[in-house]
């Protein structure tokens with residue numbers, strides 16, 4: 001057989017152009033390109049790629065359908081286990097998941113599974129088919145708290161199973177991190193809005209501007225106090241509480257959490273200020289602290305808002321950066337400066353505005369609890385870097401509001417909700433999944449958790465029976 | 478979408494709105510606020526819930542024309558109009574108990590914001606002294622409303638056109654001089670709260686202030702509302718908005734509130750031009 005060693009690259013906006021706009025960077029496969037890439041797949045049986053996908057999409061099958069130009073079958077196959085392929089095709093860390101396991105990858109380029117997934121999703125979108133309404137079969141009422149990928153997935157699955165589903169979201173726009181965090185140039189909000197519309201046309205009720213824990217509690221939902229009574233509640237409230245380092249000068253103007261910076265730009269459209277009312281401040285030189293996807297997104301966003309110099313300051317080396325390879329690559333192409341093995345010590349201001357970051361050089365020591373080499377400061381190596389803005393992208397933790405206001409819900413020291421493998425919490429009738437259980441993770445893992453919980457909710461509501469979680473025995477998840 | 482049922486002018490540049498929001502009316506406690514976004518292109522801004530009527534299912538907010546958003550609301554929105562997004566109640570409620578003698582101080586638009594707290598303190602059986610102040614007579618409002626829930630009402634104006642000439646903080650010092658006060662609240666411009674805080678420290682009495690920081694989400698997700706309280710960063714929307722005055726770093730508060738002055742001005746100029 002004739003092996004095609006190299007993958008078919010996806011066309012991208014030119015780096016010199018794209019660093020000035022918020023349009024999507026990778027432009028998608030044409031039909032011909034998709035067919036060519038699909039033709040590289042060896043159709044393995046068993047297919048190791050499937051084991052790399054957290055929701056176990058039947059990858060060879062959907063690729064075969066693409067090859068046969070039966071795109072409807074291809075998208076149907078994907079959607080058997082993944083409700084948001086237009087999203088995962090773009091943002092999954094494929095190189096560590098499905099594509100890492102691909103047999104082709106042992107010697108040559110792995111199959112571009114994510115790109116093909118995106119192609120199938122786009123094909124479906126172009127057909128412009130309406131999602132039919134699903135009649136509730138009076139099986140019961142389920143409340144979903146949070147409309148991130150975990151909540152949206154649970155809602156969709158439960159609706160399809162015939163439940164009455166209501167989603168409660170605190171923001172004015174549903175989608176969670178997909179709309180307030182991940183920038184337009186990686187995941188246009190239109191795509192997420194499209195998925196939300198489809199859910200609503202299926203008959204899922206999405207209540208926006210509803211802060212659970214303040215307006216009413218999870219207990220109220222189960223007891224029918226103030227609101228309708230629900231038979232089950234799924235919590236998918238994410239990990240949205242930003243961390244700061246507690247360093248001197250952190251409260252200077254111009255020091256942002258990545259959440260604030262990205263929310264202003266993505267959700268509130270500050271990149272269109274003053275057409276839109278929400279401002280964001282970007283000076284000549286912007287320093288982003290951190291090395292994950294969130295840091296790359298922040299640094300690349302700052303560049304697009306007009307920063308002449310946009311820097312990543314990260315305390316370990318590039319090998320340890322948690323960001324996806326593609327994001328690091330894109331950031332470099334666009335001219336983001338990487339200041340590696342550097343850690344901020346303090347922020348120096350002038351008249352209340354941040355002006356400089358004092359950093360210390362770091363060296364790598366023995367591996368720490370995360371298995372990565374521990375960064376150790378080299379005392380006396382401090383120096384200053386000019387920065388008109390500083391963006392802290394060093395992590396987030398789960399929001400305590402819902403756990404704190406719900407009776408009988410156990411959490412870990414890290415503030416995550418304790419849930420078993422099916423998403424059951426320590427409170428009868430309440431499931432949880434996504435970042436609120438795992439801490440900040442990935443879109444596809446959150447979707448997987450929503451799926452698993454939906455299945456278990458259906459099982460429990462059908463048979464009732466004991467509320468067994470075995471959380472005490474099998475430990476915290 | 479939330480419907481405006483009634484709009485009333487209560488003072489110069491200050492309007493009051495009764496808004497249909499039955500669940501918020503039911504859940505709200507004194508000291509909490511909402512965040513609204515007027516329309517698709519609007520900014521999210523925090524406004525205190527000045528009153529509620531659980532039976533009618535309404536909440537009352539009062540807005541003072543400051544920049545673009547509050548002006549747009551006060552100029553263009555009226556009875557029967559809809560506000561695109563409105564979320565609440567947010568923030569922690571005031572700690573209402575029977576303390577004994579209490580003082581509530583409101584300056585500027587803070588006059589509207591002190592009302593629900595004074596009312597709740599009165600209902601809890603406290604002896605309430607209220608001090609309300611503004612630059613001049615036409616900026617004083619709610620005298621009757623606040624007078625109705627207070628045992629004593631003191632009005633101050635900077636120019637002496639109504640009540641006592643001087644600042645609310647002067648009147649506060651006089652009250653503290655006269656009798657033992659167990660707890661006080663002050664809401665108004667940063668400078669007013671700062672001076673009231675100094676007065677309270679001098680008399681060694683406990684003062685609570687409600688901090689009007691910049692906010693985006695109002696739910697703890699952005700940290701834009703952070704303030705320094707007791708040398709620690711706190712988020713006004715979830716840790717507050719009320720804090721013990723003597724622990725607040727007012728300098729950081731007013732500095733952070735200056736972040737967007739240029740942008741705010743640009744936005745307002747554009748708005749006024751288009752009007």
Ligand SMILES: Cc1cc2nc3c(=O)[nH]c(=O)nc-3n(C[C@H](O)[C@H](O)[C@H](O)COP(=O)(O)OP(=O)(O)OC[C@H]3O[C@@H](n4cnc5c(N)ncnc54)[C@H](O)[C@@H]3O)c2cc1C
Pocket residue numbers: 091092093145146147148149150151168169170171174175176177178181182183210211212213236237238239240262293294297324399401402433434435436440441442443444446
């Ligand atoms: C900038 C950024 C970039 C990222 N890039 C990637 C990437 O490239 N690939 C990837 O796989 N992952 C990425 N991630 C991680 C991924 O987005 C998350 O793991 C995922 O979104 C988690 O989904 P979730 O459903 O658990 O929660 P979220 O997406 O966080 O959604 C939670 C929702 O709940 C709402 N909510 C919270 N509290 C309440 C309440 N009390 N009442 C009502 N609603 C509430 C929130 O407003 C939010 O809408 C990124 C994250 C960020 C921040």
Ligand SMILES: Cc1cc2nc3c(=O)[nH]c(=O)nc-3n(C[C@H](O)[C@H](O)[C@H](O)COP(=O)(O)OP(=O)(O)OC[C@H]3O[C@@H](n4cnc5c(N)ncnc54)[C@H](O)[C@@H]3O)c2cc1C
Pocket residue numbers: 510520522523524525526538539540541542543544545546547548586589590688689690691692718734738741742745
């Ligand atoms: C918890 C909380 C409750 C609030 N309750 C009320 C209320 O009930 N009624 C009310 O009128 N206002 C209230 N405020 C203040 C209100 O949110 C601001 O006035 C509003 O955001 C201004 O928006 P703008 O677009 O009209 O003006 P902007 O263009 O944002 O600002 C115009 C000018 O107003 C000043 N300003 C801006 N933000 C604030 C602020 N947060 N506090 C004080 N001055 C500011 C600045 O000097 C600025 O130059 C509250 C603030 C908080 C945090």
Ligand code: SF4
Pocket residue numbers: 052053054055056057059082088089092093094097098099113114117444
């Ligand atoms: S969902 Fe993600 S991991 Fe699964 S096949 Fe698609 S891109 Fe790969």
Ligand code: SF4
Pocket residue numbers: 040041042043044047048049050059060101102103104111113
């Ligand atoms: S492992 Fe790679 S080549 Fe084999 S079926 Fe999966 S995608 Fe195709």
Ligand code: FES
Pocket residue numbers: 691692693694695696697698699700701702703712713714715
């Ligand atoms: S307003 Fe965003 S954290 Fe308080």
